[in-house]
Amino acid sequence: FPVTILTLNAEIQELTELLKPIAYKCLGFVDSNHHERLEHATGLSLDHVLSSIIGLPFLGSFGRLCIRCDNVSYYIALHHGMGFGGTEGAKANSMMRLSNILRGYDIYLTGHTHCNDIKFREQHVLDRHHCRELSVKSLHACTGHYLNYDESSSYAATKLLEPAPLGSTIVVLDGAKSSGSKHFSAYFWTP
Numbered sequence: 001f002p003v004t005i006l007t008l009n010a011e012i013q014e015l016t017e018l019l020k021p022i023a024y025k026c027l028g029f030v031d032s033n034h035h036e037r038l039e040h041a042t043g044l045s046l047d048h049v050l051s052s053i054i055g056l057p058f059l060g061s062f063g064r065l066c067i068r069c070d071n072v073s074y075y076i077a078l079h080h081g082m083g084f085g086g087t088e089g090a091k092a093n094s095m096m097r098l099s100n101i102l103r104g105y106d107i108y109l110t111g112h113t114h115c116n117d118i119k120f121r122e123q124h125v126l127d128r129h130h131c132r133e134l135s136v137k138s139l140h141a142c143t144g145h146y147l148n149y150d151e152s153s154s155y156a157a158t159k160l161l162e163p164a165p166l167g168s169t170i171v172v173l174d175g176a177k178s179s180g181s182k183h184f185s186a187y188f189w190t191p
Contacts, residue, residue: 077107
């Protein structure tokens with residue numbers, strides 16, 4: 001099977017063409033690990049450059065968003081994610097790590113592990129302003145992937161990643177709240 005290697009300029013152009021049509025649906029762009037070597041060697045962040053080209057805010061390593069639906073504010077933490085093993089358990093642990101750093105968010109979204117996983121968890125966080133402990137229902141989701149596993153030289157195959165369905169996690173915010181809990185749901189969409 002022939003392997004196509006693009007120049008850096010061609011890669012940026014191809015990514016721009018893929019992302020520009022959907023940029024209006026996006027709220028921001030977080031750092032990835034895909035160009036770390038170049039950034040360490042030159043100081044140039046291709047993620048930052050690409051976010052500028054397509055017109056999205058660059059959120060850095062940790063994206064923090066507040067989305068308001070009706071009278072309910074949803075706090076969302078984003079990170080590209082890190083991989084520490086190829087098993088389902090290792091991937092789930094990796095997905096949950098963001099909540100150990102940024103506590104009390106409603107929704108945690110990561111990628112990197114190329115899986116489709118959604119977990120709900122209850123966190124107990126301190127509300128210093130009101131001197132009480134709050135129970136926060138949180139969603140943790142790996143956002144999915146679109147890697148082609150069919151090619152023998154594909155990224156997924158060379159990293160021994162188990163084939164997983166292509167698709168994206170969809171998070172639904174309905175703007176409702178009852179008994180102090182915000183309403184939201186998630187499901188995995190496959191093309």
